[in-house]
Amino acid sequence: MSDIEVRHAYTLADLDRMAKAAVVADRSLASNIHLRYDIAWSAIALALAEADEPPLPQALVRAGWQAIYADVRQGWKLYGVARDTGERTVGSSPRFAAYWRHTHEVPSEEGLIERIAVCQILDTLPVVYRDAVLALATHGTLHAAARALGISDVAMKGRITTAKRRFAARWYAPEAPPRLRIDRRVGSYTAVLATHCAHGHEFTLENTRWDRGRRGRVRRCRACERIRSAERRAARQDGSAA
Incomplete structure (x- = not known):
């Protein structure tokens, strides 16, 4: 079957040879060799089928490795891999991170369940602690939340600490909750970030x-x-x- 003519006097054996040459010319090594061969073979076959005149073998090989590079670039774009740095890790592109992690973050099924659980547990807290949590979420800092509720910073800190402990006990039940972390939402109330x-x-x-x-x-x-x-x-x- 290798001597079957495809088009313009090129045979299947010629396609196989040119596809292997395209894989050798590729320097990205971004996928396994079999996938790169298939991409190059398909691109060469398409270029050969669309050519009105018999193309040179060099042009067909070039079409093959260019198709490999195009697939690599598409993969980098899909997974947010930065092309201008040496990181080459998923999500390293600044625009990818800005889009998916902040602007249009879509919750997964697990995240959606957690959001529902948060509302359900908050409803079980006494009003005084629930109001403290909502004030902190709205105003961002303990100081601003305390001013909004008309209480001192010490009282606000005590309410939030109690609310966190009661929330954690219900969230991790029947297991013991982990140690609570210190709220470091701001570095200092007097220094500008x-x-x-x-x-x-x-x-x-x-x-x-x-x-x-x-x-x-x-x-x-x-x-x-x-x-x-x-x-x-x-x-x-x-x-x-x-």
Whole structure:
């Protein structure tokens, strides 16, 4: 069957040979070799079928590896892989993170069940504690919530602590709840939260990444991370050249 002519005097054996050449020319290695071969073979067959004149073998091989690269780029876009950094991890693209994690976050089935459970447990708390939780959620800080309720910061902190303990006991029942974490929603009530990193990059939604630290969440600058990544790559290249 390998000598069966497909089009323009090219046979199935020729398609197989050119598809393998396209796989060899590919440098992405972003998928297994069998998938890359199938993509290249299909692209070469399509280019051959659409050609009015007999194409050169080099042009068909080029169509094959270009199809592989197009599939790789589409996969990176689908999974939010950053193309301008060396991370190459799922969700590393700033725009992907801004879209899916913040603007249009769609809850999964588990997340939806948890949201319903939150409302049900809040309804079991006494009004004084439920109002404290809602005030904190609305105003963002213990100080602002206390002012809205007309109570002191100490009283507000006590109500929230009690509400958290009662909520956790119901949430994790019949198991014992874990140790409550300290609320570090703000660093200080007197200091303004920094809007730029130490190198002057603005902490926008796309340029901000949050990590878990020993004292709570830590804000990272993506622009600084990209610069450091580029510097590390340059250093490795200089070292290998030496």
